[in-house]
Amino acid sequence: MEAKEKILSSAEELFIQYGIRSVTMDDVAREASMSKKTLYQYFDNKDGLVSEVALNHFQRETSEFEEIESQAKDAIHEILLVSQCLRQHVFRMNPSLLYDMQKYHGKAWDQYQEFKQGTIRAHIERNIERGKNEGFFRSGINAKVLSTLRVEGVQLVFNTxxxxxxxxxxxxxxxxxxxxxxxxLLTDKGRKKYEEYMHLESTNHTR
Structure with a gap:
């Protein structure tokens, strides 16, 4: 792993575990097993590091969402795959991370807002429309309203x-x-399909 990639990987892991504010450049250098002088050859300050860590993270998640969308059998399968993705990423984040980003790192926060609206909300909106067309989601649902509610609901939980x-x-x-x-979201048809997927997941976990 090249030095810059190692710095970004180490910093991201520390931010996820401890939040951003409590992590110093010394901590990142120590985690990356390099001197702070070497660290500063790649990043002038912590704000620049946070911004690039955020951008890399959002680009990876965008690719994951695109892959999920292309591989999912139907809208319910897709939303369950996204929930697995959330468990891998969002659920292990330190609750203070978004607050720290918003208060102390404006550029990274703007990147997050763009990712939230341009990738996550747009993906959920497409998923809802897909589910409506498949008959799994209720036809009267406003996809734009519900997708916005969903992304804001995820963020709301970070508010201590x-x-x-x-x-x-x-x-x-x-x-x-x-x-x-x-x-x-579910119609009666969707509920049956959802229960099938949940039963299959439960069976796989018990094997």
């Missing part, structure tokens, strides 16, 4: 004033909101 960590388990709240969202 609304969901204090001493009262709520971050992962459990995300799962509950996702389950509520999916059931709000």
């Amino acid at each position: 004033k609304i969901f204090p960590r001493e009262e709520f388990d971050f992962r459990e709240v995300q799962l509950q909101i996702l389950d509520h969202f999916i059931h709000g």
Whole structure:
């Protein structure tokens, strides 16, 4: 792994675990097993590092969403694959990460907003329209409204004033909101298909 890639990978892992504000350039250098002098050869400051880490992360997730969309058998299968992706990424993020990004790293926050609207919300909107055409999602649903609700719901859970960590388990709240969202979309036909997928997933886990 080249030095710059190692820095980006190390920084991303630290930000995910601890949030952004509490991680110093010394921490990143230590995690990447290099001197801070070497680190500063690639990044002038922490803000630039945060911005490039964010951009790389969003580009990878965009590719994942595109792959999911092309491989999914139907809209319900697609939304379940996306939920698996969320469990791998969002559910393990330190809850302070988005707050730190918004307050201290404006460029990275703008990149996140662009990714949220241009990739995530647009993907969910297409998924809802697909599900409506397949008869799995209710025909009266406004895809733009519900896709916006979904992306803002994911972000809402990061707000510790609304969901204090001493009262709520971050992962459990995300799962509950996702389950509520999916059931709000389904027709009777969709519910049966959803239960088939959930039964199949449960069977695979018990093997």
